Amino acid sequence: MQETLNKALWLAAKQAPFSVAEAPYTAPRGREVVVRTRAVALNPFDRHLQTIGSLACPWLNYPMVVGHDLAGDVVEVGEAVTRFQPGDRVLGLAGGVDKGRNRAAEGAFQDYVVLLEHMMTPLPAALGYDQASVLPLGLSTAACALFQDEFLALAPPRVQRQRRSETVVVWGGSTSVGANAIQLAVAAGYDVLTTCSPKNVDFVRGLGARQAFDYRSATVVADLVGALGQSRCAGAVAIGTGAASACLDLVVAAGGARTVAVVTPPATFDGIPAGRGRLRKLLPILVGNASGLLKLMWRAKRHGVATPFVWGTALIHNHVGPLIFQDYLPEALASGAFQPSPPCRVAGHGLEAIPAAMAMHEAGLSAAKLVVTL
Numbered sequence: 001m002q003e004t005l006n007k008a009l010w011l012a013a014k015q016a017p018f019s020v021a022e023a024p025y026t027a028p029r030g031r032e033v034v035v036r037t038r039a040v041a042l043n044p045f046d047r048h049l050q051t052i053g054s055l056a057c058p059w060l061n062y063p064m065v066v067g068h069d070l071a072g073d074v075v076e077v078g079e080a081v082t083r084f085q086p087g088d089r090v091l092g093l094a095g096g097v098d099k100g101r102n103r104a105a106e107g108a109f110q111d112y113v114v115l116l117e118h119m120m121t122p123l124p125a126a127l128g129y130d131q132a133s134v135l136p137l138g139l140s141t142a143a144c145a146l147f148q149d150e151f152l153a154l155a156p157p158r159v160q161r162q163r164r165s166e167t168v169v170v171w172g173g174s175t176s177v178g179a180n181a182i183q184l185a186v187a188a189g190y191d192v193l194t195t196c197s198p199k200n201v202d203f204v205r206g207l208g209a210r211q212a213f214d215y216r217s218a219t220v221v222a223d224l225v226g227a228l229g230q231s232r233c234a235g236a237v238a239i240g241t242g243a244a245s246a247c248l249d250l251v252v253a254a255g256g257a258r259t260v261a262v263v264t265p266p267a268t269f270d271g272i273p274a275g276r277g278r279l280r281k282l283l284p285i286l287v288g289n290a291s292g293l294l295k296l297m298w299r300a301k302r303h304g305v306a307t308p309f310v311w312g313t314a315l316i317h318n319h320v321g322p323l324i325f326q327d328y329l330p331e332a333l334a335s336g337a338f339q340p341s342p343p344c345r346v347a348g349h350g351l352e353a354i355p356a357a358m359a360m361h362e363a364g365l366s367a368a369k370l371v372v373t374l
């Protein structure tokens with residue numbers, strides 16, 4: 001049999017520069033599937049793994065291949081796979097850096113990726129690889145926040161949704177995680193209030209949010225409490241710097257909700273160089289995060305509110321992964337009930353284009369997802 005050549009964007013060691021080189025082709029076992037990658041999308045965490053990977057994921061084996069979001073074609077399936085066969089067009093969450101996987105063969109930034117069957121969804125014919133690739137980590141992180149037992153523990157999303165009388169607040173609705181959280185909460189039957197910049201109000205309303213408020217406004221918390229009216233708040237998803245503390249104020253003022261699912265830490269890890277000057281930049285951020293988290297926990301405890309931190313790939317290991325990728329998303333995408341969102345912006349082609357696309361990502365993005373085609 002002819003050997004399949006694979007290439008990957010490697011992170012050879014902690015804080016090393018990314019570099020493209022050959023990689024082994026790993027055959028699938030059990031419920032694994034090998035996918036030929038056609039498009040990958042970029043997440044803030046993918047580049048943070050280069051600069052703070054040794055702190056955020058101390059378990060990582062090097063050399064590592066990072067990347068979470070991909071769409072492509074199935075080329076080989078493990079002996080226990082029942083949902084896919086070679087030739088199928090799919091999207092999937094690449095879990096290579098998750099503590100329970102920790103395997104270069106499962107990172108998205110390579111030509112041939114090993115995925116887990118229960119974290120994959122077939123693509124409808126009309127959906128391109130580039131637009132489909134925006135989904136996996138944003139969708140997974142949103143689902144972890146909304147549906148896991150120790151988070152908002154909402155009723156599951158359904159294509160034929162059943163309306164409920166409760167409201168979910170998604171702070172940061174125009175982010176990739178937020179766009180998915182709005183749609184999932186609406187599909188689960190909840191009313192959704194959100195925040196974003198004024199220019200993105202139509203975008204988040206198009207995803208199903210009832211009302212959107214500017215997160216920079218001095219009255220945003222009071223505005224959200226007013227918009228809740230008599231509706232019980234089922235909890236808040238806090239996305240964006242400063243979101244956790246504001247969401248805590250909100251659920252305390254609104255009464256009723258007991259959980260704020262925290263997606264973004266108090267201080268951003270953007271702007272930390274991988275090499276020279278790293279410690280000087282990193283230390284104040286670590287101190288800011290530690291003191292911000294302690295303050296948040298102390299205030300939350302005083303008010304009897306839980307503020308669990310979301311780990312966006314945790315659903316690989318519990319009922320939420322199959323609930324989303326297997327039970328809900330295939331029909332929701334095929335019927336048009338769920339829109340891959342935010343819109344993709346293709347930043348280049350080939351593994352070599354990913355580091356430059358990461359730099360573009362760090363420079364800032366609004367209601368869009370950067371994608372590299374392969």
Ligand SMILES: NC(=O)c1ccc[n+]([C@@H]2O[C@H](COP(=O)([O-])OP(=O)(O)OC[C@H]3O[C@@H](n4cnc5c(N)ncnc54)[C@H](OP(=O)(O)O)[C@@H]3O)[C@@H](O)[C@H]2O)c1
Nearest residue numbers: 141172174175176177196197240241264310311312366367
């Ligand atoms: N915990 C996890 O497992 C996990 C997983 C994935 C992402 N995250 C985190 O989730 C956040 C969003 O990630 P993403 O990939 O979804 O981001 P993204 O799509 O790249 O975010 C861009 C958006 O952020 C919005 N934004 C900027 N500052 C904000 C603030 N202070 N409050 C609310 N919105 C703000 C902007 O909205 P406007 O243009 O409307 O102003 C912009 O549209 C990041 O902090 C990321 O690190 C965490």
